[in-house]
Amino acid sequence: MRKLQGLREGRRDPSLTRAWLPSSTVPSPNPMLELLREVRSSEPLVSAMAIKRLIYYPQDEALLRQKSQPVSNLKNKRLKRLIQDLKDTLESQRGAAIAAPQIGVYKRVAVAKFGQNDDAEEEPMLTLINPEIIEAGELETGFDGCLSIPDIYTWDTSRPSWIRFRARGEDGGEIIRRLEGLDARVLHHEIDHLDGILFLDRLRDPNELYTPVEGADGKTKMVRLVDLRKMS
Numbered sequence: 001m002r003k004l005q006g007l008r009e010g011r012r013d014p015s016l017t018r019a020w021l022p023s024s025t026v027p028s029p030n031p032m033l034e035l036l037r038e039v040r041s042s043e044p045l046v047s048a049m050a051i052k053r054l055i056y057y058p059q060d061e062a063l064l065r066q067k068s069q070p071v072s073n074l075k076n077k078r079l080k081r082l083i084q085d086l087k088d089t090l091e092s093q094r095g096a097a098i099a100a101p102q103i104g105v106y107k108r109v110a111v112a113k114f115g116q117n118d119d120a121e122e123e124p125m126l127t128l129i130n131p132e133i134i135e136a137g138e139l140e141t142g143f144d145g146c147l148s149i150p151d152i153y154t155w156d157t158s159r160p161s162w163i164r165f166r167a168r169g170e171d172g173g174e175i176i177r178r179l180e181g182l183d184a185r186v187l188h189h190e191i192d193h194l195d196g197i198l199f200l201d202r203l204r205d206p207n208e209l210y211t212p213v214e215g216a217d218g219k220t221k222m223v224r225l226v227d228l229r230k231m232s
Helices: 035-039 076-089 181-194 227-232
Strands: 097-099 109-112 126-136 139-146 149-160 162-168 172-178 209-214 218-226
Touching: 035 097, 035 227, 076 097, 076 109, 076 126, 076 209, 097 181, 126 172, 139 181, 149 181, 172 181, 209 227, 218 227
Parallel strands: none
Antiparallel strands: 097 109, 109 126, 126 162, 139 149, 149 209, 162 172, 209 218
């Protein structure tokens, strides 16, 4: 998952932002799909440091829509290699979290760096194996962005205000934890990936998608995708 620091002000004043990239049925087609294809017609380049190639929307949508299977053997060498691949790939990106399907592996594994709320310090990477939500708070509207949908952001997705979840850690031990605010959104976003769901599916208004555009004055501002044609 991607994030912008200073979310409340970011849409109005990009100088206050810094980019960091984080249901069982397939959702109906998003009406913004064709515009996204125009805006992102070429595949973004992957950092030379990345261990695994990221899977991108919309060109790899069918892959991103696949559901991931639970991990049954926590001592499997392939699992350890997958975890390291996820860590190395996330480290190469400006991101807060990544899920296994984003590198083409359909296992319920994700790696996250919590501590993303404005008043918190970012935590070390935490491996989450078979994460599941135990309890969740009321839905609230807020920020979303994704490593697999680069340079597209919104402040219009609905996710729980807090989450209590359980998972297995890299050492096989049980993790039970409560997350709030942006950290809850990060976890919810990654579990969505494990279920083949994208943040685009949770938009209240499909027109509320933004991308950074550099103006004639050299300053970057956030512009709605639907308004890009008017600027050209």
